[in-house]
Amino acid sequence: MLAVRDDRWFVKCNECPVRMDVAPARMPKEHIRMPSGWIDLGDRAHVCPQCAPRWTETLRGRPGLATRIRPRD
Ligand SMILES: [Zn+2]
Numbered sequence: 001m002l003a004v005r006d007d008r009w010f011v012k013c014n015e016c017p018v019r020m021d022v023a024p025a026r027m028p029k030e031h032i033r034m035p036s037g038w039i040d041l042g043d044r045a046h047v048c049p050q051c052a053p054r055w056t057e058t059l060r061g062r063p064g065l066a067t068r069i070r071p072r073d
Contacts, residue, residue, distance in 0.1 A: 001014065001044045001045065001046060002022075002029070002032065002044065002046070004025045007024065007025045007026075008021050008022075008023070008024060008025055009021070009022045009023040009024070009025060009027060009029075009032055010022065011034065011035070011038060011046050012046070013046065013047055013048035013050075013051055014041065014045045014046060014047050014051075015047050015048070015051040015054070016048065016050065016051055018048040018050065018051075020035055020038070020048070022034075022035060034046070036049075037049030037052060038052070039052050039055055039059070041055070
């Protein structure tokens with residue numbers, strides 16, 4: 001998931017405790033880019049590069065499930 005903490009945007013893995021600082025909190029959410037290797041599963045769920053391989057098979061069977069970050073109002 002994507003969340004603000006201590007004036008920074010963090011992306012947190014849905015499957016393990018890994019999280020990564022991705023941007024300053026003042027950055028509009030729609031401008032945030034996923035760090036390389038991370039997958040946006042949609043519905044505010046993300047997985048880290050370590051967990052991503054377990055998802056590739058699932059995503060192959062469900063095209064469109066993985067999406068880029070987009071504004072969500
Ligand atoms: Zn992970």
